[in-house]
Amino acid sequence: MASATFDIYMLGVGGQGIGLLSEALLRAFDHAGTQVRGVDTHGLAQRGGTVISHLRVGPDTHSPLVREGSADLVIALERHEALRGLQTHLRPGGQLVYYDAEWQPLPVRLGQAPRVTPEILATAAQERRARLHRVFVEDLPDPRQQNVAVMAWLIRHGVLPGLTARHLEAALADLLEGPTLARNLELFSRLVGAGPDSPP
Amino acid sequence: MKRMTDVLLNPAGGSEIVMGNTAIVRAMIESGVRVVTSYPGSPTPEIASAIQTLPAERCPLYFEFSTNEKVATEVAFGAALNGHLACVFFKSVGLNVAADTFVQLGLMNLPGGLVIVLGDDPGANSSQNEQDNRHLARLAYLPVLEPASPTEVYTMFKAAAALARAERTAVIVRLTTHVCHGKEKVTFAPWEPAPPDDTPRFSPQNGPYIPITSLVFPLKRQALERLGRLPGRLDPHICTKLSNHGNRRRGIITAGLPYLSLLDVLPAAREWPDILKLGLVHPLPRQKVLEFLQTHDEVKILEELDDFLEGQIKALAFDHRLPVRILGKLDPDDWMGEYTPDKVARVLARAWPDLLPPPPPPPTVTAPPRPAQLCPGCGHRSAFQAIRAALPPGTITVADIGCHTLGFLPPYEIGQVLLCMGHSCGTAAGLALFNRQRPVVAFLGDSTFFHAGLPGIINALFNHHDFTLIVMENGTTAMTGHQNHPGTGRNFREAVEAIPIRRVLEGLGVKTILETDTYQQDRLTALVKQALATPGFKTVIARHPCMLKFTREQARQGKPRLPPVRLTEACDQTKVCISSFACPSYQFTPEGKVRVHPDLCIGDGSCRPVCPRQAIQPGKKGEA
Numbered sequence: 001m002a003s004a005t006f007d008i009y010m011l012g013v014g015g016q017g018i019g020l021l022s023e024a025l026l027r028a029f030d031h032a033g034t035q036v037r038g039v040d041t042h043g044l045a046q047r048g049g050t051v052i053s054h055l056r057v058g059p060d061t062h063s064p065l066v067r068e069g070s071a072d073l074v075i076a077l078e079r080h081e082a083l084r085g086l087q088t089h090l091r092p093g094g095q096l097v098y099y100d101a102e103w104q105p106l107p108v109r110l111g112q113a114p115r116v117t118p119e120i121l122a123t124a125a126q127e128r129r130a131r132l133h134r135v136f137v138e139d140l141p142d143p144r145q146q147n148v149a150v151m152a153w154l155i156r157h158g159v160l161p162g163l164t165a166r167h168l169e170a171a172l173a174d175l176l177e178g179p180t181l182a183r184n185l186e187l188f189s190r191l192v193g194a195g196p197d198s199p200p
Numbered sequence: 201m202k203r204m205t206d207v208l209l210n211p212a213g214g215s216e217i218v219m220g221n222t223a224i225v226r227a228m229i230e231s232g233v234r235v236v237t238s239y240p241g242s243p244t245p246e247i248a249s250a251i252q253t254l255p256a257e258r259c260p261l262y263f264e265f266s267t268n269e270k271v272a273t274e275v276a277f278g279a280a281l282n283g284h285l286a287c288v289f290f291k292s293v294g295l296n297v298a299a300d301t302f303v304q305l306g307l308m309n310l311p312g313g314l315v316i317v318l319g320d321d322p323g324a325n326s327s328q329n330e331q332d333n334r335h336l337a338r339l340a341y342l343p344v345l346e347p348a349s350p351t352e353v354y355t356m357f358k359a360a361a362a363l364a365r366a367e368r369t370a371v372i373v374r375l376t377t378h379v380c381h382g383k384e385k386v387t388f389a390p391w392e393p394a395p396p397d398d399t400p401r402f403s404p405q406n407g408p409y410i411p412i413t414s415l416v417f418p419l420k421r422q423a424l425e426r427l428g429r430l431p432g433r434l435d436p437h438i439c440t441k442l443s444n445h446g447n448r449r450r451g452i453i454t455a456g457l458p459y460l461s462l463l464d465v466l467p468a469a470r471e472w473p474d475i476l477k478l479g480l481v482h483p484l485p486r487q488k489v490l491e492f493l494q495t496h497d498e499v500k501i502l503e504e505l506d507d508f509l510e511g512q513i514k515a516l517a518f519d520h521r522l523p524v525r526i527l528g529k530l531d532p533d534d535w536m537g538e539y540t541p542d543k544v545a546r547v548l549a550r551a552w553p554d555l556l557p558p559p560p561p562p563p564t565v566t567a568p569p570r571p572a573q574l575c576p577g578c579g580h581r582s583a584f585q586a587i588r589a590a591l592p593p594g595t596i597t598v599a600d601i602g603c604h605t606l607g608f609l610p611p612y613e614i615g616q617v618l619l620c621m622g623h624s625c626g627t628a629a630g631l632a633l634f635n636r637q638r639p640v641v642a643f644l645g646d647s648t649f650f651h652a653g654l655p656g657i658i659n660a661l662f663n664h665h666d667f668t669l670i671v672m673e674n675g676t677t678a679m680t681g682h683q684n685h686p687g688t689g690r691n692f693r694e695a696v697e698a699i700p701i702r703r704v705l706e707g708l709g710v711k712t713i714l715e716t717d718t719y720q721q722d723r724l725t726a727l728v729k730q731a732l733a734t735p736g737f738k739t740v741i742a743r744h745p746c747m748l749k750f751t752r753e754q755a756r757q758g759k760p761r762l763p764p765v766r767l768t769e770a771c772d773q774t775k776v777c778i779s780s781f782a783c784p785s786y787q788f789t790p791e792g793k794v795r796v797h798p799d800l801c802i803g804d805g806s807c808r809p810v811c812p813r814q815a816i817q818p819g820k821k822g823e824a
Contacts, residue, residue, distance in 0.1 A: 013570065014572070015575075015800075026217060026383060027217060030217055030385065035385075036217075036384075036385075037382065037383060037384040038382075038383050038384075039219075039378050039381050039382045039383060040381055040383075041325075041381075042242060042243060042246065042326075042381055047572040047573060047574070047575060047603065047606065047679070048570075048572055048573030048574070048575060048784055049570055049571060049572035049573065050570045061464065062460040062461075062463035062464045063457070063460040063461045063463070063464045063540070063541050064378060064382040064383065064384070064460075065378065065461070065540050065541060067464070067540075067541045067542050068542050068560075068562070068563055069560055069563060080567055080568060080570065081567070081570070083566070083567040084565060084567035084570075087563050087564065087565045087566065087567060088563045088565060089563075101799065102787070103784070103787075103797065103799070103800065104787045104788065105568050105569065105570035105571075106570070106571055106573060106609070106610075106782065106784075107568045107569060108568050108788070109778050109782065109784075109786065109787060109788065110610060110611065110778070110779065110782070111779075112568075113568035113569075114568075115788065115790075116567060116568070117790070124566075143798070143799035173201070174201065174202040175201065175202070176201060177201035179758075181201070
């Protein structure tokens with residue numbers, strides 16, 4: 001990890017909490033002593049549109065933007081967005097981790113485009129030699145915690161180079177407080193400690 | 201939790217991960233900026249969010265959201281006349297609103313100094329164009345610094361403030377979207393809080409400040425002379441940065457974020473051209489550019505948006521009879537979009553096809569597009585549903601800027617023409633001339649009403665124009681992040697008396713003012729029909745508070761969300777809730793049936809009137 005760049009491209013739908021996810025990962029890498037930079041979508045797109053965050057880890061980066069087809073890891077908080085991130089930014093052989101929420105975009109709801117099903121996503125991932133991982137928590141207390149479920153999955157499977165649960169917890173403590181912090185830390189710890197499921 | 205205040209006000213300085221829009225506030229504080237003004241607009245409103253974290257008793261600066269960018273610039277100008285270091289910031293197209301004031305600033309002697317922070321938007325991420333404001337800076341004889349990263353935002357703002365103060369002038373710091381929002385660890389210098397000097401030091405002796413007829417010329421001469429000497433007054437490391445790779449054949453001149461993109465692209469190149477990065481983009485640092493041109497066979501101008509530098513650099517080479525080959529914009533594509541690393545690779549390949557390996561083909565995307573949507577419960581959705589039912593075929597609908605602009609999308613398709621903030625009444629008036637066949641309906645948001653809407657309304661009254669104005673009042677400046685405006689009863693600091701839109705319209709003498717909450721769809725339909733049947737200029741206030749703001753406030757107060765609405769057995773899958781109302785909460789099951797998405801529905805029930813089977817019922821507590 002000394003000189004390699006690790007590029008993470010995150011996307012979801014406005015309102016899903018991509019901002020907290022990207023800020024937490026950014027700060028976690030910083031807590032781990034790794035150079036990191038990134039950028040989030042703000043403004044108009046947040047109104048129910050695709051929201052994107054770029055994160056670039058390592059000492060040899062300059063622009064905060066991840067290049068097309070070059071992300072080592074794509075994290076999506078929604079299934080249609082997972083397909084988009086796979087197609088635009090994941091490098092061949094990279095990892096795609098997605099929370100299996102389904103927030104159908106307008107063309108799907110108006111019958112102008114087909115839904116993205118888990119099967120369509122799996123086929124697309126296979127074609128691009130991507131390692132696909134589905135995250136889904138049956139008993140999630142609050143849909144706004146899907147991002148925390150994804151953080152826990154990433155830590156449990158060691159997907160983020162050099163990061164441990166401690167770094168993520170410190171990052172969350174930087175960003176949240178009171179009952180919100182307690183609730184999210186509790187979920188995070190529970191999911192990090194859960195038994196192994198699909199290996200990365 | 202880490203407090204932004206502690207970072208921004210820490211006397212010891214220190215390092216912190218921040219975005220450009222936060223770093224600039226620390227730079228303001230260290231520079232001793234006393235007055236900051238703005239009108240909200242992407243990509244800059246997070247500057248105000250950072251200022252908002254400063255507690256009133258410890259906040260070293262005064263901040264206000266003014267009614268528009270022109271007023272904001274004037275407030276900052278006035279403060280600078282009194283000797284305060286002032287700053288105004290707004291988005292790219294905000295400079296058009298401010299232009300009448302802005303173009304005079306170069307002529308003025310500003311004892312306090314003024315920094316103008318522009319948030320340009322290459323790529324039109326959240327703007328109606330991607331205008332290149334360097335042109336306007338040139339028009340006004342004002343210098344422009346262009347940072348590439350949050351660290352440079354911090355250092356260049358401080359340099360701009362020092363220059364503005366020393367030269368008693370206005371200096372522009374031009375940011376772009378991903379410079380505003382880019383995040384990295386920035387190291388801040390120590391800062392010694394000092395009590396402000398609030399003496400009003402305005403004196404006409406510092407002027408002249410009345411530029412009338414022949415008095416303009418000495419002021420213009422002074423502006424040009426000052427502009428000429430500025431490059432020499434700036435820290436040379438900020439002015440330009442040379443990366444010498446020993447390449448005498450090829451060089452690149454660039455600035456801002458494209459510089460960082462270039463550094464990410466070049467590791468794959470066959471050779472490293474030398475790079476001259478400009479921090480000062482206006483006036484051109486002629487000497488450094490000239491030296492660069494003299495020492496290279498070919499120079500590529502890697503310039504986002506327009507050919508602002510290119511023309512000047514080619515002229516410089518011509519004047520000095522240099523044999524260098526200068527490669528500027530080669531294709532309309534070079535003029536468009538943000539210079540991301542991918543874009544820079546394509547632009548460079550056009551100039552030097554052998555430099556980089558052939559870029560991979562652009563990705564094939566089959567994922568369905570996801571345009572921005574009105575939020576669940578948004579009052580504008582109910583309004584569009586109700587208004588559509590009132591409009592006869594052939595009605596011309598004129599959109600304006602705000603969340604309600606999204607009404608142009610299917611399935612509503614209301615709002616067929618858009619220019620800029622507050623254009624709707626003027627444009628509607630023109631569309632209504634000689635037109636007895638097709639009704640004309642203009643839309644306007646509440647913040648825009650105050651910002652630039654009023655002159656169009658007054659003109660409609662003054663010149664007896666015949667159209668209907670629908671004010672889409674959601675009680676906030678929603679699109680840019682819920683800033684207050686004169687109609688909300690709060691300014692940036694405190695509660696104030698609201699200026700109700702209805703009262704303004706009454707005061708102007710508008711005869712027909714109809715109003716309703718948009719959730720009452722039948723009533724709104726009837727009111728719009730009534731307005732259309734009334735001759736002359738008439739208004740409908742279609743009101744409902746922003747539900748995103750409302751639900752966020754509820755969540756912050758720890759109040760539980762209302763349970764989602766539910767579909768009863770009466771639902772026979774007519775799907776009007778999707779095909780016509782299109783609330784994002786209504787989705788399809790894998791079997792193609794309508795369902796209510798529990799993550800999205802806020803239980804507002806605004807959808808209930810649209811179901812012809814009355815199958816939508818309030819949710820029951822405990823359901824989610």
